[in-house]
Amino acid sequence: MLNETTVTVQGWIGGPVSLRRAGNAPVASFRLAATPRRYHPATGEWSDDTTQWFTVNAWRALGEHCAHSLRRSDPVVVVGRLRASTWVNAAGVEVTSFEIDAQSVGHDLNRGTSLFTRAQRPAQEGGTARTEEQGPVAGAGGEAVPGTVPVTGADTDGSRAA
Numbered sequence: 001m002l003n004e005t006t007v008t009v010q011g012w013i014g015g016p017v018s019l020r021r022a023g024n025a026p027v028a029s030f031r032l033a034a035t036p037r038r039y040h041p042a043t044g045e046w047s048d049d050t051t052q053w054f055t056v057n058a059w060r061a062l063g064e065h066c067a068h069s070l071r072r073s074d075p076v077v078v079v080g081r082l083r084a085s086t087w088v089n090a091a092g093v094e095v096t097s098f099e100i101d102a103q104s105v106g107h108d109l110n111r112g113t114s115l116f117t118r119a120q121r122p123a124q125e126g127g128t129a130r131t132e133e134q135g136p137v138a139g140a141g142g143e144a145v146p147g148t149v150p151v152t153g154a155d156t157d158g159s160r161a162a
Contacts, residue, residue: 005082008036009054009098010108013074019067028063030070031058032078032100056080058102065119066105075111079104 011034019028056078056112058066070076080102089095107114 006015006080006103007082008077008079009100010077011054011075013070013072013076014053015072017070017072019063019065022059025060026063026067027060028058028066030056030066032076052098054078055097055099055104056102057099058105061119062102062105066102069107075108076127077104077106077108078102 009032011032014031014033017030018026019026021027034052034054035051037046039046057063078100081102083099083101084096085099086094086096114143123125
């Protein structure tokens with residue numbers, strides 16, 4: 001979308017991931033803490049800068065996947081649209097908060113490993129969803145690709161159908 005600020009934030013989940021419904025759409029929300037580190041060449045030392053807090057909202061399937069996959073203190077990378085809101089709190093102080101409407105969320109693999117489980121899709125019109133029992137996806141040369149699970153819409157070369 002034009003004229004929207006898109007950001008990529010690397011940080012740690014600062015609390016529980018909550019899942020709620022907004023109308024008919026599920027939305028997961030969590031707090032993300034990002035603490036920039038600065039190198040000081042004069043001293044040769046690193047120091048932590050001020051921690052920045054964001055509220056992340058993930059909608060629909062992404063929200064459901066976040067609620068099932070993410071836990072407090074997980075390191076994550078979030079890509080989304082940044083929104084700033086300014087409001088006056090109960091003490092009469094003007095406060096600015098930042099929210100990210102997530103487009104992508106994933107574990108930060110610089111900090112550890114993760115096991116990906118592909119979401120099952122319902123059968124599409126005129127076809128059926130493939131299951132794990134049907135065997136692995138065929139590679140470009142027709143050979144089985146080890147460790148893959150076929151999904152609806154996968155071509156024989158492993159790419160996704162539009």
